[in-house]
Amino acid sequence: MGKKIGKFTVKFENSPRIISSAGVCGKKEAQGPLKNEFDKIFEDTTMGESSWEKAESKLQAEAVNIALEKANLGTEDINYIFAGDLLNQCMSSAFGLRGLGIPFLGQFGACSTMAQTLFLASTTVEAGISNHSVAVTSSHFCSSERQFRFPLNYGGQRTPTAQWTVTGSGAAVIGKKDSGPKINMATVGVITDLGIYDANNMGAAMAPAAAKTVTAFLDDTGTNPSDYDLILTGDLGEVGSNLFQELMMKQGIDINNNYDDCGLMIYFKESQDVHAGGSGCGCSASVFCSMIMNKLKNHELNNVLFVATGALMSPTSSQQGESIPGVAHLINVTSE
């Protein structure tokens, strides 16, 4: 049985572990610094499909297939799949995974989805009702742009605070095991809305949520940032990361020594013209499920706080004059 620690944090006691994971990405991501970390690179971002949405579905299916292969498991071994994405009605998840025959639970946490699905997959294992559960999410630059911003052909100018939606997906298989990266603790975030209205500045909308969740976790556990190898947000980008560090510093918490953000890691800042950095469910998912998992497995990292952040807005809410609610979920992963 798991247990509650403080007000918002829980500790898993039944050792749900990340048995395997896979990160896949598109061409632009493969031109970035993490090229050699990904399990598969799609040079053609249509993935041979007739629409961007179908391409994104394929990304998700590929990530799941590779993660299953690496775990030497078949779809029949998986009791639940937790999947979500940014598209209306979580379309890439439903259509990408409909052929698998795995009990399906659709999730919507915007760019916080990787942490949300890891949390829920771990909870089913912890509760004793699952042998293996899969967590997966994705995003695609082209399907996101046309849904949230402008048709690609319009060639709209991007503002300096805008982030670039990652074409990518990450999947992880959670199950009971005696060794390997472990889901140790988790803090599910509350919705935080400080009244940011600029849909081209998601980082600023999500930073307060990240600060609230990380502060809650440190309070609940009585630990300090220096107790962890890495505090990793995804995806605040440049604007949001700076704001997050400032908000933490205002509370007297200095995270500057071991902090990074998936949105800042996935592209070369100078040469790839992504403005404030990467974003999209697929950003933190592909970074976590490839590079971070690789480092946890070879013990370059041993104790990580993975804090995926999401902006829970829709084009309709923005058109109706609503501000942007943010949310951040934290997963503490240890190497053993």
Added chain:
Amino acid sequence: MGKKIGKFTVKFENSPRIISSAGVCGKKEAQGPLKNEFDKIFEDTTMGESSWEKAESKLQAEAVNIALEKANLGTEDINYIFAGDLLNQCMSSAFGLRGLGIPFLGQFGACSTMAQTLFLASTTVEAGISNHSVAVTSSHFCSSERQFRFPLNYGGQRTPTAQWTVTGSGAAVIGKKDSGPKINMATVGVITDLGIYDANNMGAAMAPAAAKTVTAFLDDTGTNPSDYDLILTGDLGEVGSNLFQELMMKQGIDINNNYDDCGLMIYFKESQDVHAGGSGCGCSASVFCSMIMNKLKNHELNNVLFVATGALMSPTSSQQGESIPGVAHLINVTSE
């Protein structure tokens, strides 16, 4: 610890129970046969808000508030809220609940959301990581019509197989307790797609998923339909319900003696002009969280299979020529 029964079914052993619930609805639903079951009726379907989406958000907030009041609990007593709806990016959930300060996990299961949120809320209690979790979902006729079909002012003709989206919401508080309606077993469904393309015939798209989930549950548990007081789908409507009964009968399973559908219960068929019946996340949610819970509490019902069904399509997938994937999740609720 919970345990797996057969291939798809689980039994909860830590007695997660429905501590309280609330069903709220709009004017049209209050003119139907369940009028006296609902906890609150909004005669003005704008709920005093400036948009249909904001009205739907208010429905959800109201349902949660009433359920909490009935349980004599405050928001600070709730560890997780599982919430979802039909709108793009689950907008009514995020905006309706953002002020509550409860850790938030957005769900997308289309009209299966009530069963999905009940399952996950119960799982957190079962895993020992939550004292109380809330499950909630909603739909609104006007926000759904304009997103999925036509602008209301257009006055489009409805086909005979079309269902009427319920303006309503249902919320339930799950926690450990010694008595009262109990979440006993559950079967999470796999996505089932038999190639239905007509977005005005959701019942037909969802019926095969319902048949698959109920069959899996009966197989896993070695039970018969007659072992239950009521097998309740939501929301297959008239077309889907008939098809579901046929599909079951083809496998030699006769459910006709104790079967009903939330979409057929909520409106008067003859006088309310809803064609094939009610639908929307709020349909099964408001029926289950009011009438069904009332009957479980006074022992008119003692052993119910609640099978919420969802059509996981989006307008974009339909425009791209995709068929409609269905999903159905089953919750076995007993009165003690």
